[in-house]
Amino acid sequence: MKVTYFGQSAFMLEGKKIKALIDPFISGNPKCDVDVSKFDDITHIFITHGHGDHIGDSLEIAKKCDSTIICNFEIGEFLRTKGYKVHTMHIGGRFEFDFGKVKMTPALHGSGIFHEGIFISGGNPVGFVIEIDDKKVYHAGDTGLTMDMKLLEDENIDLALLPIGGNFTMDIEDAVKSVNFIKPKTVIPMHFNTFEVIKADPNEFKEKVTKAKVKVLNIKEDFELK
Template identity: 60%
Template sequence: MKITYHGHSVVMMEDKGFKAIIDPFLTGNGLCNVTVEDINELSHIFVTHGHGDHIGDTVALAKKTGALVIANHEIAAYLASKGVENIHAMHLGGRTTFDFGVVKMTNAIHGSGISDDGQMIEGGNPGGFIIEVNHNKIYHAGDTGLTYDMKLLEDEHIDLAFLPIGGNFTMDVNDAVKAVKFIKPKAVVPIHYKTFPIVNADPQEFKKKVKDSVVIVIDFNESIEME
């Protein structure tokens, strides 16, 4: 499986008919070299919460590609009101089997309001996703503070975790290191940093401090391969 990191929290996964993007914040993301116009095919879009730098270009991409959008119930309802037709609503703790594998929605400590025409719309609870594809378990934490709930994820036997390290809005480096100790993934990728000055964390500092898992710092718009 090919995994590409487009900066902030944008992760793309590709594997044998499965082409998905998580939190497609393309427009306005100065770290990302991909635009909506560049993407002609997607099978799935995952949205962790309703903030603009995560729901991002979901509406445009969903309408363009027909991808199935997986999000919490409130975000699903919002997207439907914007004309998105192919939606699967989930909620925290829910686990569902899809044609490509299994998805579980996990807890996150954050907000999820949706900004729409100057109004803040209720976006339900923020979350993360455990996505299992071809025996690979990938955990994307979304935006979250450190929570002891992460200790439960040790039992999920995560192969690759994406954890925010930027601080201010999410865990900082030190809390993300603690999260790794709780989750015990085989490997971890730091995300949600350097997009804006206020989240200017150093992924190399994170890499030096993690002792329990392999840390993979993926350069913006670069890819790695999972077997």
């Protein structure tokens, strides 16, 4: 599986039967110079919660590519009324797609959608365990440290994508604790340095993690998960 980072919490996952984006906040990201119009053949888009830096460019890309958006029920029903193709789930649910299984996991955060000058309830924020080509990727979404992460040890996670920027999510200290809970084989830090308020040094995180391999990706850099 090929994993590409686009800054903040945005990733592309490419497998034999899937080309997916997670939280594609790209055109609005001051650190990312990727042209959203260049994305094609995106089969699925995962949205962890309703905030603008996570819904991001999902709708433009989904409309262009006829992608299926995978998200919680509340966000999904809102998008369905706008004509988007969605697959809704809820926390604890697992579903087998043609590319592999997806489990929706808890996250500690908010999920309001800012739409036409008002906030709409976006349900509960979530993370995902995504199984592609016999590899499991855990995308934590925006979250604080939670004891629920201990349960993920049983999932045998190959790659964990964890926020480290603090203020809105876990900081480095708590993210290191989450690695000890989850016990993934490899970790990629995310959700840092996009804005001053979430400034963090990913190499400090790398130095403090002792129970997993840490891969720090630059924007547009990819990683082959074997």
